[in-house]
Amino acid sequence: MTVQKNIRNFSIVAHIDHGKSTLADRLISFTGGLSDREMSEQVLDNMDIEKERGITIKAQTVRLEYKAKDGEDYVLNLMDTPGHVDFAYEVSRSLSACEGSILVVDASQGVEAQTLANVYQAIEHDHEIVPVLNKIDLPAAEPDRVRAQIEEVIGIDASEAIECSAKSGIGIQEVLEAICDKLPAPTEGDPSKPLKAMLVDAWYDQYMGVVVLFRVIEGTVKKGMRIRTMNTGANYTVDKVGYFLPKPTDTDSIGPGEVGFLTASIKEVADAAVGDTITEDKRPTETALDGFKPAQPVVFCGIFPVDAADFEDLRAAMGRLRLNDASFSYEMETSAALGFGFRCGFLGLLHLEIIQERLEREFDLDLITTAPSVVYTLDMRNGESQQLHNPADMPDVMQIEHIKEPWIKATIMTPDDYLGGILKLCQDRRGVQTGLSYVGSRAMVEYELPLNEVVFDFYDRLKSVSKGYASFDYQSIGLKEGDLVKMSILVNGDPVDALSMLVHRNNAESRGRQMCERLKDLIPRHMFKIPVQAAIGGRIIARETIAAMRKDVTAKCYGGDASRKRKLLDKQKKGKKRMRQFGKVEIPQEAFIAALKMDDS
């Protein structure tokens, strides 16, 4: 077992693209974990989607073995944490398994919204912070300015910040030295005491089944040991114990202060809840670790197969994904508009997009996704309280006392030039400004916003009003009462359930008008006029009419056009499946999402 004082458990915190993954890869190759040939780009981001988007979805860990200049052999456990607010809880668990963090800041960009959010989280977990100025190879790098910025904005000493280029390999050894030198060893734990370990993460591996990543506080995890997860109360026998070097490597036992993985014939990832306490079944520790929280979806949407015949395949695919992702939930739903499908819950929008993409890509399914909605809490007149996941299910307003919706606190950093546009955007989205300060020429704005207004296209809009320069981060701040009403959309006189939504009363009319205008462009002309209306209760608040189609004919059709026309028909036969029939009207599936995008103009 490793000498506890030579163990360092650390994570890397950074704004997206500041070089976290590149630095991690460098650390691995420097310490010899993998040969150059094995270093496929960015080892830690495993999934295709992670590589493509440059984000980390699952927490990962690597054990680095490093002989420092002081002559001692160190074991450095790098915990790579998910880099997105959707996974805030997972991040907090990973951080609590470490004693320190490397703060990576792109020396040409400086501090960004995620830098702040992430470093504050690390500080909240009492981490020692080692600042690293990355990308100093770039001509635009301004290490001195960024050093000053870190001190000013974050309030930590950056005088010894390491200048590094993860890409060209400058300063890597200095980073390793600083980890050994500046970060604390884990608190001494007694290897013979009853086992107390935190379940940091779990995922499904094709070969190993469910793999559990854990951090031992005290006691020892041993092969063959009967363990118990204290919150879920389940028992397992440990089949395998090991480290990631980064390749999984077996060992016999793992003691206090260390990080490792185990497998124990656990059936589903859902059985291994992040944050749970692992102990020995017959000799349990007295108290579980605190901070455990069951996964709680915050955003919901409907997912339907384009082709109704794919329903069972979709169900199977969801089951498979759920095996590996306990925070994703699904439940069967029927929609008059879209037929049979599922109401699905996610940790956030990114999580939603990832799942949707994986369903389409890995399982080759064509899907219709309805607009995301947050979870509303309805306080009923009879004193009960209900959760509303789907606006279409809204009960009679007469029975509702009031409606509460989740709010967030958003931190946005932006060059001054775009501040006006951003303030207007937040204002339009019912935001309440709570702070505005400057970090050099960058403004830092804080807003409280209803999640409902952020969940859909806020981020896209923010990128567009700031030409991509603004950065954004948020955290949940709980429920607030709101004057919300259900708006229905009627196409040719019939309500389309998949398009109904909750809106603030004051915005209802303008949202209704926008929706109708959008749909007018999205629904192709038919042989007859189609009224498109927005309504609250029985009252029509906006209306547009799609004119009847008068002309639809190919002008030229000669010898060479017969095949082309026929192929077009074949394509349309397929396209037909992507349309949904509402009474006599056909609505293309893209319309369900596109109708909701707002211009804010």
Place this chain on the structure above:
Amino acid sequence: MDDTPDEPLAVYIHWPYCVRICPYCDFNVYKQKTDAGLTPSILSDLQGWRDWSGPREVSSIHFGGGTPSLMSAEDISKTISQVKTLWGLSEVCEIAIEANPHDADEGKWRAYREAGINRLSLGVQSFHDPALKLLGRDHDAAQARKALKLAVDIFPSVSLDIIFGWAGQSETLLNADLDIALSSGAQHISTYQLTIEDGTAFAKAEARGDIKAVDSDKSADFYEGVRERLMAEGFEHYEVSNFAKLGHRSKHNLAYWKGRDYVGVGPGAHGRLTVEGTRYATVAEMRPQDYQGKVSVSGLGLAEKEALSQTAWAEEYLLMGLRIEEGISLKRFEEIAGVASRKKIMQELIQNGLLRRDCDKLKATSEGRLLLDYVIENLLIW
């Protein structure tokens, strides 16, 4: 099923070269003046088709393109002779060529006439200079009028193309074009609504917000205006975009619309041939060099030869046939398809005034022709 060996055969010859490429063009065309030795390949290809089709009588020969009027009269003559030798021509064989006002040349046209061409189809498009400019044509209105006059003098049957629906066109401007067309003496007028085809320069312009065509409501108004005007002047509206004086309908194009067989030679030409109850759809090699190479190694210039399924064949019969005034034979349709036609949807379209039943014939009404793509989709997609 009744084979059609005795039915007349149409012959299409594709000449793929143009002096310059027009921005809305989506044909298989190459910018070049000289022919680079294409004619001998076309002649051999025709031989190859004759071997495949067996004896038939040719009822029309059509030189299209591209710009077939870049062909020498000698090549035209050789080609016509080859067809005549291989199959024989029917008594009233239509031999047509497409030409542009820009390359009107009295000497050459008289030589064409001499070689046997009896119909000329002139790509006028408009008599309005700004429109010609917008359409990227290389002729002006004066050239168009002059060429038209020359054509009417030389050829017994003249057709002209008019494009309507370009951005900025008004009723007045449309009528001005029709006035000149009607007073020219041409016996056939094709009126095409400007359509923006994917992948063309116009499609790119429109994607940038540079609008080239009027909206669909305006286009419908224009279409109705054109139809009224031409019918009042004694033209028959015999196909969606085609109007003819009595006896001047395009025999060749009718072969396409009636689902007859046609030989397609020259780069990228499409053909249809029914042999022993199977209808084949063919496409010749697109690029001239590939075409020439293919002909020399295999005797035919084909890149593709597909035996149409019964469904595909029937679909073509219907989607082409409903374009013409006389419509389709339901009996023939069912024979080809091998299944009964869909009575219910047909009945619905009849009730909506888009289709008409006339004994065995199914026809599109004039309203139905304006919505023909919709009608066809309803009949064929379910």
